[in-house]
Amino acid sequence: MAELVDALDLGSSGIIRGGSNPFTRKRSIMLVYLETFGCQMNELDSELVKQQLKNNSYKFVEEDKSADIILVNTCSVRDLSEQKVLSRLGYFKLLKDMKPQLIIGIIGCMAERKKEILIAYPQIDLLVGPNRLYEISTLLKNIIGISKRTKQVSLFNIDRKDSSLELLERMDLERLQDIENRKQAYVRITRGCNKFCSYCVIPKTRGFEIHRNKDAILYEIKALVEAGVVEITLLGQTVNHYPEFHALLKDIHDRFPKLERLRFMTNYPRDISDDILDVMRNSSRICKYLHIPAQSGSNKILKLMNRGYTREHYLALIRKARSKMPDISIVGDMIVGFPGETQEDFEQSLSLIEEVQYQNLYIFKYSPRPDTVSFRKMIEDVSSKEKQIRHFKMLSLQQQISLKHLKNQLGKIVVILVEKALNAKLYMSARLIGRTEGNDVVIFQGSRDLIGKIVNIRIEYITSYILGGSFVSEFKNDHSYEDHKKTSQD
Numbered sequence: 342m343a344e345l346v347d348a349l350d351l352g353s354s355g356i357i358r359g360g361s362n363p364f365t366r367k368r369s370i371m372l373v374y375l376e377t378f379g380c381q382m383n384e385l386d387s388e389l390v391k392q393q394l395k396n397n398s399y400k401f402v403e404e405d406k407s408a409d410i411i412l413v414n415t416c417s418v419r420d421l422s423e424q425k426v427l428s429r430l431g432y433f434k435l436l437k438d439m440k441p442q443l444i445i446g447i448i449g450c451m452a453e454r455k456k457e458i459l460i461a462y463p464q465i466d467l468l469v470g471p472n473r474l475y476e477i478s479t480l481l482k483n484i485i486g487i488s489k490r491t492k493q494v495s496l497f498n499i500d501r502k503d504s505s506l507e508l509l510e511r512m513d514l515e516r517l518q519d520i521e522n523r524k525q526a527y528v529r530i531t532r533g534c535n536k537f538c539s540y541c542v543i544p545k546t547r548g549f550e551i552h553r554n555k556d557a558i559l560y561e562i563k564a565l566v567e568a569g570v571v572e573i574t575l576l577g578q579t580v581n582h583y584p585e586f587h588a589l590l591k592d593i594h595d596r597f598p599k600l601e602r603l604r605f606m607t608n609y610p611r612d613i614s615d616d617i618l619d620v621m622r623n624s625s626r627i628c629k630y631l632h633i634p635a636q637s638g639s640n641k642i643l644k645l646m647n648r649g650y651t652r653e654h655y656l657a658l659i660r661k662a663r664s665k666m667p668d669i670s671i672v673g674d675m676i677v678g679f680p681g682e683t684q685e686d687f688e689q690s691l692s693l694i695e696e697v698q699y700q701n702l703y704i705f706k707y708s709p710r711p712d713t714v715s716f717r718k719m720i721e722d723v724s725s726k727e728k729q730i731r732h733f734k735m736l737s738l739q740q741q742i743s744l745k746h747l748k749n750q751l752g753k754i755v756v757i758l759v760e761k762a763l764n765a766k767l768y769m770s771a772r773l774i775g776r777t778e779g780n781d782v783v784i785f786q787g788s789r790d791l792i793g794k795i796v797n798i799r800i801e802y803i804t805s806y807i808l809g810g811s812f813v814s815e816f817k818n819d820h821s822y823e824d825h826k827k828t829s830q831d
């Protein structure tokens with residue numbers, strides 16, 4: 342608070358003293374609206390930014406119109422996501438025209454990637470890349486209360502020797518100051534990526550792969566579990582490339598018996614070892630769930646993508662995972678319309694999907710990103726119309742497969758973690774929503790007391806790719822994976 346008061350030049354009343362400051366702010370607390378685009382890594386970054394600002398006495402609001410500061414945490418993986426941010430910037434400019442003291446900040450990957458363009462936007466006051474997020478409160482302090490603002494910019498691709506790594510680490514741990522009342526949490530174990538897939542900007546925006554110290558990860562998880570968190574998802578762009586990842590998984594599983602569910606994403610196919618699959622197989626509270634993007638079913642396209650594996654290798658891996666854990670949920674990503682993708686290549690992607698029988702699949706149309714090899718060196722020879730057609734065909738195929746999977750659940754008792762209530766807090770009984778360990782979404786009617794608990798639900802119907810059912814009992818995870826399988830099959 343003291344920091345903010347200094348920055349605002351406030352008297353003890355909390356009202357800005359006259360003089361050079363053009364604002365007539367009547368409160369001492371700055372209100373922040375934070376909007377997040379992109380993946381789970383961005384969600385986690387936003388949570389950490391929130392915590393950092395809360396620690397400095399900022400308050401968060403749900404509405405952009407009531408904010409003093411608007412922050413947008415951005416994603417550069419696809420052009421569409423960047424376009425959405427640019428269009429939001431047009432709207433935020435209108436807000437700023439009405440309220441000139443409004444501070445607008447662009448943070449995350451797009452700030453890093455599009456710095457030259459964004460810096461010219463008059464409405465932007467702050468640009469901060471993903472590896473400099475720990476500086477936000479200091480940079481805001483440089484802006485708040487200054488009548489003639491200068492843009493605050495902090496962008497940097499991290500390297501291992503840089504002391505900023507320590508500051509980033511501190512930001513991850515700062516969240517531990519406010520972790521009451523939560524049941525689920527993301528924990529980052531790796532930053533950046535070294536794989537250099539030919540279409541991907543992440544190594545450029547987030548920098549080289551850097552693994553967090555194992556002790557820091559365990560310390561963070563211990564605090565989260567002691568605060569009541571029952572599900573943790575370990576995050577990394579290639580999470581399974583963490584050194585001795587199987588040992589880390591086993592360690593977390595064995596040390597924290599109160600942790601009901603342990604997940605991890607996203608996996609890089611080439612780095613899934615037998616050790617990892619065995620630890621998953623033998624640890625009852627590690628979710629039998631693998632998010633493992635193939636991106637294409639054609640060896641020619643996989644090579645052009647620089648993915649580092651073949652269709653055969655990928656399929657062998659899926660077979661191996663299923664032989665060890667027959668009911669494992671496999672979730673994937675696919676790109677359609679990559680440069681050079683012929684109809685035959687596309688058909689190979691479809692046949693891979695048929696063979697894998699993904700429980701869920703994220704399908705993307707190829708989006709050329711400047712600064713990538715595919716953008717610089719390959720000709721974009723699949724028209725947007727053709728991409729649209731392929732996207733539709735692939736989606737239709739996956740919908741059939743997903744529906745088949747959901748129909749197979751009818752009549753079974755599944756185990757879910759209850760996440761929240763869908764309706765307003767009028768009665769104790771509510772429409773509750775949760776997820777199975779394979780990430781199927783399940784709704785049922787039940788008492789709000791069940792939120793945060795693991796429960797058994799009998800599946801009775803399917804609606805819009807969501808399972809619906811009724812409450813059976815609370816689940817006690819005190820048996821092995823084999824036992825668990827038996828009880829969940831009714």
Ligand code: SF4
Pocket residue numbers: 534535536537538541542543544578579609
């Ligand atoms: S593995 Fe490839 S697609 Fe994934 S973040 Fe790294 S470079 Fe990007």
